[in-house]
Amino acid sequence: MNDNIARAAAILQARIFYCEARDYWRTEQAEEALNILLARPTSSADTGYLVRNALSDARKKLVRRAAIYGTHAPAIDWLENQSHDDFEALLVETTDLLVRCLDPQDQCLLELAFVGAAANELAKASHLPVPRARERLSRARTRARAAREAA
Numbered sequence: 001m002n003d004n005i006a007r008a009a010a011i012l013q014a015r016i017f018y019c020e021a022r023d024y025w026r027t028e029q030a031e032e033a034l035n036i037l038l039a040r041p042t043s044s045a046d047t048g049y050l051v052r053n054a055l056s057d058a059r060k061k062l063v064r065r066a067a068i069y070g071t072h073a074p075a076i077d078w079l080e081n082q083s084h085d086d087f088e089a090l091l092v093e094t095t096d097l098l099v100r101c102l103d104p105q106d107q108c109l110l111e112l113a114f115v116g117a118a119a120n121e122l123a124k125a126s127h128l129p130v131p132r133a134r135e136r137l138s139r140a141r142t143r144a145r146a147a148r149e150a151a
Helices: 003-019 024-038 047-072 077-081 085-101 104-114 119-126 130-150
Strands: none
Touching: 003 024, 003 047, 024 047, 085 104, 085 130, 104 119, 104 130, 119 130
């Protein structure tokens, strides 16, 4: 597999991880894009180009699928009663708590870690040595846990 394909796949996997609980459409789009991307493992195009085109192709596929499904959809009444309200409410409460209780640097580190950034990526983003970035992330997580327990 080409290095650009591997980097593009990592970007799409981070997008799936980040969007999974928030946005079903974007998660589905990223999963389809990953399938499209991995179907051509020898492509040597630029990483950004690969991600953009795979997401575009996935969007087109999902729009076609929605159009077909919309005209031939079976009646599924029980789906209307299912929701993620409890999870979404917890996510909003937790996010609000972290915004109120943590400084912006901690928020940034936790957000990057949440989307799957490795310690070396955190170090590069914050212009720190890797051990120091790990230490800061650990301390940010400790402060976040303490804030959650105090609330």
